[in-house]
Amino acid sequence: QTRIALVVKSLGNGFFDAAAKGAEEAAGELGDVEVIYTGPTAATAEAQIEVVNSLIAQQVDAIAISANDPDALVPVLQRAMERGIKVISWDSGVAPEGRQLHLNPSDVNLIGETIIKLAADYLPEGGDVAILSAASTATNQNAWIEAAKAVQPEKFPNINIVATVYGDDDSVKSTEEARGLIAAYPDLKAIIAPTTVGVVAAAQVVTDQDLIGKINVTGLALPSEFKQFIDNGASQAVALWNPIDLGYSAVYLAEALVDGQEAAPGATFSIGHVGEVTLDDTNSAAMAAPFQFDKSNIEEFSKIY
């Protein structure tokens, strides 16, 4: 039996729970695969290291991790690889030397462009927008924000990014930061929160302060958690990839490595019903473009994840 550990940033997060569902699905399809769904309760690197340590001791066959810190986990994951464990990162990546391959939920640049486009689409006149991110250390968020800032001058010239703040994926901190943004920037037209925790907090603040229609909240959100804010108009549209597919794919990739497939630039892996992915120069692969949710489809997807 192959034991694959799906290590997430923190337990209890709806996004990761959905991913775990996909992972189980993949395990069922592959047969003879056991998925160990685990992670720390607080999203810190140290806690994740302890989890990885105990996985190494259990001599699992593969670790698929969504990392709280791209660098801090490298040494322990290297040790895992030394002990013959296959290591991949997914969602939030680890530096290349700490994993064999990385699965991006989507193309970084594509996500970056999507999140700013979501804001721009509903701001024909342009205006001030602010970004409410997760932890200041989150790899994936930082990459997306950078990408968004990179495309903005050219593609969305009348959008003005006034600030980037960090809610640490903590609802209280996120709420406070959102309030701070609204107080500090009276002309704020949109808040982009590329994190499922932050986006809910921001939408709740906008709802509470009767700013629906004045400030549009957008970003990356789980439909099931976010449905009500599309319904009440705090948000026009959000995007996300399918976390179920993400977990599903992570297990397929890990299993492929355990089976002896090599992770090298250009290699192609097949992933069940998702299709196949090809590794780039940094051994990273990207899944589909983020999917957009608005009034027309949120009802349907909120039942799925």
Add this chain to the structure above:
Amino acid sequence: MNRLLKSRELWLALAILAVIVLVTMRFPRFSQPNNLLTIFNDTSILMMLALGQMAVILTRSIDLSMASNLALTGMIVAMTNAAFPGVPIPLLIAGCIVVGAALGAFNGILVWKLDIPPIVVTLGTLTIFRGLVFVISGGAWVNAAQMSQEFIQLQRGSFLGLPILSWFAIVVAALVYVLMTRTRWGRAFYAIGVNPTAAVYTGIDVGRTKFLAFVLSGAISGLAGYLWISRYVIASVEVASGYELTIIAACVIGGVSIAGGIGTVGGAILGALFLGVVNNALPVIGVSPFWQMAISGMAILVAVILNARGAIRKGRIILKKAEVAA
């Protein structure tokens, strides 16, 4: 007048005013009544918690488990609401207070009957309570979509122009004020903090009084549990994690002496407000979020140093000429 000038509360109020004035000079909108009310509302939960913590600290104890108690009761009430949306909210709130008080009573019993130092007891229950959040929820979060509208909206309603949440804080503050100043129970908190041996001579049961202080802080934590969850519309294991130290910081800034026996309701409230105003002002004046932590650390240190200066015991004065001078 002289006494007023010496009061810590006055100086703290002035400090808060100074921050408001300074920020307003650059951002006139900051001191708009609306924004000030918002700050008050934002600080409501911290105020209540600080009052509960104050009761405990007055008795020379400390309650490190308040934030975990809040998270546990919050999770219980959120799950109850998700499972039985029909249960009326006032009943849920009453339930929260009872559950919180029961958790506080657990701390209190260990302190009272077994005489274990409060810091050890609550260090233990700090982790136990939070662990239980995970156990009862299986780690899953309860989010806005699962909560009923009444559950979320109650505190957002307004009465006489103030949000209900603010009213909760005002009512709790008023009750605690009456308790602290007008009842034997409240005076006993002060008495055993000032002089535990002498308190025994006045017929106060020191252990039982400490127990009651823990029950009070627990009950307030429980109430705060509901308010917190319905305010941030998410119940998770990490709710208010690490907040216990913020609560203590509010007390300390408010002039509550960690050695017991000294502290006022007004002080604790101002201490909480001070943190609220500073936290609110920093983003507004464009201070990088990365400076916030260091600034609140400095605020705590400055407050402690000032409080200590104010509290330096004149001691008794033997010399007649010195007595005249004083």
Add this chain to the structure above:
Amino acid sequence: MTDPILTLAGISKSFPGVRALHDVSLELYAGEVTALIGENGAGKSTLVKTMTGIYQPDAGEIRVGGRVIALPTAHSAADAGITAIHQETVLFDELSVAENIYLGHAPVNRFGMIDWKTMRREAQLTLDSMAAGIDASIPLKELGIAKKHLVAVARALSVDAQVVIMDEPTAALSQKEIEELYVLVELLKKDGKAILFISHKFDEIYRIADRYTVFRDGEQVGKGFIKDTPQSEIVRMMVGRSVDQIFPARVADIGGMVLEVSGLSHPTEFDNVSFSVKKGEILGFYGLVGAGRSEVMQAVFGMTKPSRGTIVLEGKSVAPRSPADAVDAGIVYVPEERGKQGVVTGEPIFKNVSLPSLKKTSRNGFLRMAEEFKLARTYTERLDLRASSLSQNVSTLSGGNQQKVVIAKWLATLPKVIILDEPTKGIDIGSKAAVHEFMGELVAQGLSVIMVSSELPEVLGMSDRIVVMREGLVVDTVDNTNLQPETLVRLAAGIIEEQAA
């Protein structure tokens, strides 16, 4: 003869290792003052506490007006009409004077809320009736020790009681306040209250008491009417022998100057204090409690920083900035508050003794237990310490034996000057004699001793010279030859000046 208001019969009370009270009885009569007399540790305060619901007696009964009552709490005693001024101050610095008086039995309004207005008014009335001159609304911490004691008295009077107990109420009061207290006691007598008065001062007892009861070692050894009993008789009952032999005869062999303190001042506690001690001399320091003697000694010992003044030890100027410096220089101090400042409670005897001498017993900073035991044994046995072993916890020792541990600790450092602050306060008569004898030995060995004491006989019996302090100032330094006790009392109380003024 009228029946007593309050009767105690067969009361016994033990603490772990101590039999504080054994089968004692006591009667208190309306309109009369009964003096309770006994040496330190005789069990007087323990009896008070059993009468006020703070301790529960192991055996015996308490009857009020003929009815047997139980006093499970301090409240129940007040309800039964018994109130007390305790020896320990039952006071709260941070609270207001009014609340100090009413804590535990504050007046409440019809909603059960404390009625501050009434409380303040009543408190002020009580204070005014005592002519205390205290504002009931100020915080207690703003009062001096004597005024605080008056607050304690007011606290006792705020309870509407038939029985008023006063446990050494005058210990911290000045002469003027003591006089006022006497007036108060007379008033209470006229009111028909029964008063139990505990005091070590005989002049006082003879002045206000009608009856007396004497305790020794927790047992009642005598009672009667004051006016029928001469003082010497009571003293004999109390001590079990006659008193004059207490102080050892001593041939003073006084040498050169050892310690010279001049112009020592402190902003609030004392001013321009000068004195000197010679080799082989016992210098007594007399004054009323609170005269500032301890403060001066602690400044010499480096605990508090003087603002001015010089200390010269054997010709060399020293300025100890901490007790450690003072000890290094050869000045040691046996503090007044033994439990708080003297012994490290919770540690065994030998560790207490070796603590200041660790440099000597250790090698390169590493402990050598054998050396410590040796050192501790040498000095504790010289002092005839009563203990089961050197590893016994000091907190389980009796007061006198704790005092011996403190003295042993200092002797082991081979000091030049030893300061003893109230060396026999609260220790039993046997140990007291031992300490006095030992002081004699110390000076015979060439040490210099400074003895702070509030006990007149002790000061007169032991000192070669006596420094008298009052209100932070040195009033006079007198040679102890044919000195009349009255002289010292006058100096200490400032009566001479008052008469002159």
Add this chain to the structure above:
Amino acid sequence: MTDTTATGRRLPDRLNNPLKSTVLSWESLLVLVAIAIFIFNASVSPYFLNAWSLSDMTFNFTEKALIALAMALVIITGEIDLSVASIIALASTLMGLALNVLGFPTPMLVLVGILTGLACGAFNGFLVTGLKLPSIVVTIGTMSLFRGIAFIILGDQSYGGYPRDFAWFGQGYVWWVISFELVLFLIAAVIFYVVLHRTNFGRRIFAIGNNATAAEFSGVRVDRIKFVLFCLTGLMSGVAAVLLTARLGSTRPSIAQGFELDVITMVVLGGVSILGGAGSILGVVLAALIIGLVTFGLGLLNVPGIVMSIFTGALLIVVIALPILWNMWKERRA
């Protein structure tokens, strides 16, 4: 040694057999607990009894335990230091700064980390002893301050790129499965044991904890010793920062979040009285081991960390309550 006094009595050194008190001591209780957990772990997980597993286990607690050694001394004097985790963050950040901005070599990096810790400890010590402030409040303040400075310096950035030889401090092995961290901890434990239980300094620490006033009156330089102990705790936090940074290979301002409570739990579980005056280094070492065993054992069963904390929290209360209940029960019977 049969000399007697004039009165013919001789005080014995001690009455009870020292062996008996050892057998009944707190440490032996902890040893039993540790053995029980060890056996439990070995029986429920086939992966536990493996040299590499056991070695990996030690990484989970050595850094905290190093600080716990010093914290024990601070707590024995009746003080507390809540800022240790923040000192790690600041020390780690300054090391990163020294590497990335100044290009310091490894020995200098280690020095920067340790000196930063020392400086932070001295700052705490000054506030507590110089300004006479309560340590619990002071260190709640510096806890925010130190980590806050790390945030100011680093913001959302991280420092990485630590040299290979630096990484050895956190990842290297001295011999076979024996890691450098473990060896360092064991050496430190022996040193602390000697200092606390075998030297004048240690004796004075206990005296301060039992009765600071009386100790001062006995010529112990209370403030100086407390100051030194805060410095020492800072220093050990600096050492822990070096190890943790080397182990993680990177620095974030959020590093070591929440360590302080784990450290204090170790100290208290080790039998150190939070009120001061009692405790032993052996107890602290055993408590660190127990916490390591519990968390690692549960980790092997994939029990989430938060659930483990229920066990450690309960262990803390139960282990402290048991002797008290035992005494109460004995008294009731007597």
